[in-house]
Amino acid sequence: MSLIIIATYLYLLAKVVPRIYSSRRVLFSIIAGVFVSLNLLYFTNIIPPVPLSLREAGIYYSVQRTSDGEYRIVTTDKPWWARFSPRTTIEVLPNQRIYFYTAIFTPTRLDTNIIHHWQYYDESNGRWVSRSRISYGIVGGRDGGYRGFSVISNPPDGRFRVDVETTRGQVIGRKNFRVKIVDEQPDLEII
Secondary structure (H helix, E strand, O other), X not given: OHHHHHHHHHHHHHHHOOHHHHOHHHHHHHHHHHHHHHHHHHHOOXXXXXXXXXXXXXXXXXXXXXXXXXXXXXXXXXXXXXXHOOOOEEXXXXXXXXXXXXXXXXXXXXXXXXXXXXXXXXXXXXXXXXXXXXXXXXXXXXXXXXXXXXXXXXXXXXXXXXXXXXXXXXXXXXXXXXXXXXXXXXXXXXX
């Protein structure tokens, strides 16, 4: 549809500015190149699926939805600059649960499913191993993004990542973190 609109626009523009017609091969090459490039990037998951965007993602000790529709999140007491660090470590007790929370922006009237794909890095094989895939539905139109969370129990010590995906397997975003098993619970705060 976009190609038809662009072609119509260029046809009408050529009626007003005749020089456009003489450079039609260059214009066609540029438009075709942009069209093919964007489709290639989109379908190979190099660019995220439009119109979804990940507004917030984090790993926490507890996430609970309150009666007023907000979320109660339990995390460690960290300095303000730690939020911008690319490396996150969560210290957990043996057999403790960890929660992954996301806020995803969606346009109005979009109704789809989101998947939290939990993966663990297997040091012995040198590859990422799928631990679980947790799906939940979202409906667009909320300014702060549609919020949701997933949880796993008893994570082993090591590297993890959670891919936020569409049902087609397109990655909207990713959170990398390390799980460290400790004997004593760190100081926690509620946000």
